Amino acid sequence: MAKFVEGCIRHGEEILRHEDAVNGITYSLRENISNGEIGLYQKMIQGNGVVYDLIAEFENLDVADCFLDCILTGEVPVDCGLIKCELCGILLRNLESSHLQNKHGIPIAWYQEQFPDSRIISDGTLNAVSEAASARSNDWWNGRRRRKDA
Secondary structure (H helix, E strand, O other): OOOOOOOOEEEEEEEEEEEEEEEOEEEEEEEEEOOEEEEEEEEEEEEEEEEEEEEEEEEEHHHHHHHHHHHOOOOOHHHHEEEEOOOOOEEEOOOOHHHHHHHHOOOOHHHHHHHHOOOOOOOHHHHHHHHHHHHHHHHHHHHHHHHHHH
């Protein structure tokens, strides 16, 4: 299991629970004191600065700890809502052409040819799009029914 930072480091309204690096990527598990949210962040270099990008949120520390262990051991769960770039190992919500072009200098078509079994859209994104489309469809259908009833 991932080891929580001893004594935990507090930064304003956040507590740093764990930080670890694997394959050159730093992961940071943080808990928000004011609302109790727990998030896993990925350290990214952007321009001249460092940005922590939120890649997952959890309901409790046990789930977060288990998920972090999966990442650190290289066994990313299929249903975690993230996908892994096969070239650099970074976890993303979706593998966008801008990542492939800016980081690796390749087009997405080449990536798909080299890694045909690798996904470029996460389950989390597919589910969100599906739910949004379903809600729009229901709104449209219900509006149509109301007009017929009037």
